[in-house]
Amino acid sequence: MRTFDDMLNEQLKDIDFRKEYEDIQPEMDVIRAIIDARTAQNLTQKELSKRTGINQADISKLENGTRNPTVSLLKRLAEGMGMELRIQFIPKNKKA
Template identity: 45%
Template sequence: MTKNFRDTLNKELKNPEFKTEWDRLEPEFQIIKSVIDSRAELSMTQKDLSELTGIHQSEISKIENGCANPSFKTLERLASAFGKKLKISFEN
């Protein structure tokens, strides 16, 4: 993240409405980050992941860009491809 982005984000997070929406989107951001980071850890392309999971590369791209709402089964398939477990919880 560039310094300008971080500075702008920190400024915007002082706005209560922006902060509420940012916090609401945090779980989605975490999924996106987990997929991208896990794929990078394994030096895997989207195409590689697609071939391993049977999920179309275009769908993986949409997930990573925040333009898709992956199902639980899709998230399980991704986690399995990364050799990881999917963990979902309800928290206070």
């Protein structure tokens, strides 16, 4: 039985697929950070909605990738979870 990782690693050998996958990685990182922070505190989307004043449906859209958050919205989510928002620019690895 093939695992997801096996299938992904096979598909990443395709240059076009790899480029598309890498292009969406920042968005996926934001989604994963929101979900991880919320679930680490055992919060439902509804509970987070009450804390932040952000509609639960909008939180769902953020988490499933159909809505892109603004920095202001990310700050509200962080505040609602008692967290600080940090955004970093990290140098790319240069190939020699």
